Amino acid sequence: DSGVTQTPKHLITATGQRVTLRCSPRSGDLSVYWYQQSLDQGLQFLIQYYNGEERAKGNILERFSAQQFPDLHSELNLSSLELGDSALYFCASSTGQGNTGELFFGEGSRLTVL
Amino acid sequence: KNQVEQSPQSLIILEGKNCTLQCNYTVSPFSNLRWYKQDTGRGPVSLTIMTFSENTKSNGRYTATLDADTKQSSLHITASQLSDSASYICVVSPFNQAGTALIFGKGTTLSVSS
Numbered sequence: 001d002s003g004v005t006q007t008p009k010h011l012i013t014a015t016g017q018r019v020t021l022r023c024s025p026r027s028g029d030l031s032v033y034w035y036q037q038s039l040d041q042g043l044q045f046l047i048q049y050y051n052g053e054e055r056a057k058g059n060i061l062e063r064f065s066a067q068q069f070p071d072l073h074s075e076l077n078l079s080s081l082e083l084g085d086s087a088l089y090f091c092a093s094s095t096g097q098g099n100t101g102e103l104f105f106g107e108g109s110r111l112t113v114l
Numbered sequence: 115k116n117q118v119e120q121s122p123q124s125l126i127i128l129e130g131k132n133c134t135l136q137c138n139y140t141v142s143p144f145s146n147l148r149w150y151k152q153d154t155g156r157g158p159v160s161l162t163i164m165t166f167s168e169n170t171k172s173n174g175r176y177t178a179t180l181d182a183d184t185k186q187s188s189l190h191i192t193a194s195q196l197s198d199s200a201s202y203i204c205v206v207s208p209f210n211q212a213g214t215a216l217i218f219g220k221g222t223t224l225s226v227s228s
Contacts, residue, residue, distance in 0.1 A: 002157065002159070004157070040220075041220065042203070042218045042219060042220040042221065043158070043203070043218045045216070088155070090157055090158075092157075102160055102163065103160070103216070104160075105157035105158045105159070106157050107156055107157045108155070108156070108157050110155070
């Protein structure tokens with residue numbers, strides 16, 4: 001158990017809909033990262049928050065947005081869903097915002113868009 | 115362009131046998147190189163993290179090696195078990211950049227059969 005909690009584990013929805021994925025980082029971790037993993041693809045970085053502030057954006061679509069709340073949990077909002085958005089979405093947390101620390105991944109949220 | 119290439123793409127071995135997975139990278143300079151194990155549909159779990167000055171690091175039956183001169187790393191699995199069946203991902207951290215700069219390989223899928 002990494003200590004990172006993601007909900008829901010599975011989500012099935014229709015094109016055009018909007019969903020929200022939730023992540024609770026490990027206790028004490030200030031950074032939250034969101035990644036997308038499509039079938040047979042590597043992990044693609046979407047966005048990072050550190051202590052409530054957006055730190056960096058990766059390949060995140062304009063239809064997607066995220067935020068980190070004062071209690072450090074984070075939500076990833078996906079709107080106007082398309083078939084191609086079907087993927088595993090992972091949240092990871094770390095203590096700092098640099099790249100020397102350990103990343104702890106959650107179990108992921110599997111999104112299926114029909 | 116910073117890249118991480120892994121080989122082979124997939125591998126099938128018999129239980130009890132050893133195997134070696136390869137990772138070639140073009141990231142330079144780099145801060146550390148990581149190997150993760152990802153079970154199907156689960157979040158990646160860290161196996162090893164090596165700084166640029168380390169040559170080898172072990173975690174039980176997993177041993178990672180690093181040759182910074184040739185920009186190659188390998189992950190050696192000894193006496194494989196059925197539970198080793200997973201995807202193994204090599205990740206390189208560029209030097210002195212934020213955690214968002216982590217560069218992920220696409221992984222090697224290992225299948226261990228009885």
